[in-house]
Amino acid sequence: MQIPAGKKIYFASDNHLGAPSRAASLPREKKFVSWLDEVKKDAAVIFLLGDLFDFWMEYRTVVPKGFTRTLGKLAEISDSGIPIHFFVGNHDLWMNGYFEEELNIPVYHKPKEFTFNGKTFYIGHGDGLGPGDTGYKRMKKIFTNPFCKWLFRWLHPDIGVRLAQYLSVKNKLISGDDDMKFLGEDKEWLVNYCKRKLEDKHRDYFVFGHRHLPLTIPLNNHALYINLGDWISYFTYGVFDGTQFELKEFGN
Incomplete structure (x- = not known):
């Protein structure tokens, strides 16, 4: 894809809407919607790289309550003709057609490659990639197992969603407190994954x-690793103007 003159590509990740509660995350949601309103003015494409929600589970006829501001804004932008791509994260990996059917937003469960203005982008959420992190990888296999998902769907949504939200906030293996500490370039498993x-x-x-x-983080003279940060502590996002990629903080 060639980016039209004056247009840009935007990237955001890790909003964790709903955590630690809907009321507590509402100001962050409003700030994110303001960002969407801002970037739609010159966006050629918008990429959302997962964990938009702290928990998301699609039953056959039920989705989690709330997030109407975000979902409505995404629908508006998608309906206007601006493509939006969504990569599931470890918190919202149980997506099964709602975004595609209601918002016309494609959903990806694995990293995917895109080319813009002759530059190749390898894009994904990042969980479970590279060496190590074996505990989480085992847990992810359980979460994505079709039989386990089938069992979970037998819980009434009021019970299942509340239980999952509790575990998502309280369980460090799920909520990922360790993911906020810089390990050093040599020990950053996503950096090592990219180098491979x-x-x-x-x-x-x-x-x-x-x-x-x-x-x-530069990987060599011609490749760059970017982690987008989050919309909890940093409110950072990525922007590619056709020639250069930058990380920016919304509001500054």
């Missing part, structure tokens, strides 16, 4: 969320 991917094929930009830290 470069051995197979060149990409110009590796863009991820999940780590909750705004990071820009």
Whole structure:
């Protein structure tokens, strides 16, 4: 895709709407909607890289209550013709058609490659990639197991959603407190994952969320790893203007 003159590509991740409660996250949601209102003025494409919600579960005819401001704004932007791409995170991985059917937003469960203005982007949420993190990888296999999801759906939504929200906030293995600490470049498992991917094929930009830290790390002379940060502590986002990628803080 060639970005039209005057247009940009925007990236955001890790809003965790609903945490620690809907009321507490409402100011953050309003700020995110304000950001969407701002970037729609010159957006060619918008990428949302997961954990938009702190918990999301789609039953056959039920989705979690709330988030109407965000969902309505996404619908408005999508209806206006601006493409939005959504990558599921470890908190909202139980998506199963709602975004596609109601918002016309494609949903990806694995990293995907895109090319804009001759630059190659490798994009994903980032959870479970690279070496280590074996405990979470085992947990993810349970969460994504079709039989386990089938069992969970037998819980009444009032019980299932409340239970999952509680665990999402309280359980460090799920809520990811450790993902907010910089480990050092040599120990950053997403950085190591990107370096391994470069051995197979060149990409110009590796863009991820999940780590909750705004990071820009050169992988070599021609490739860059970017972590978008979050909308809890940093309110950071990525923007590509056709030639350069930048991390910015909304409101500054």
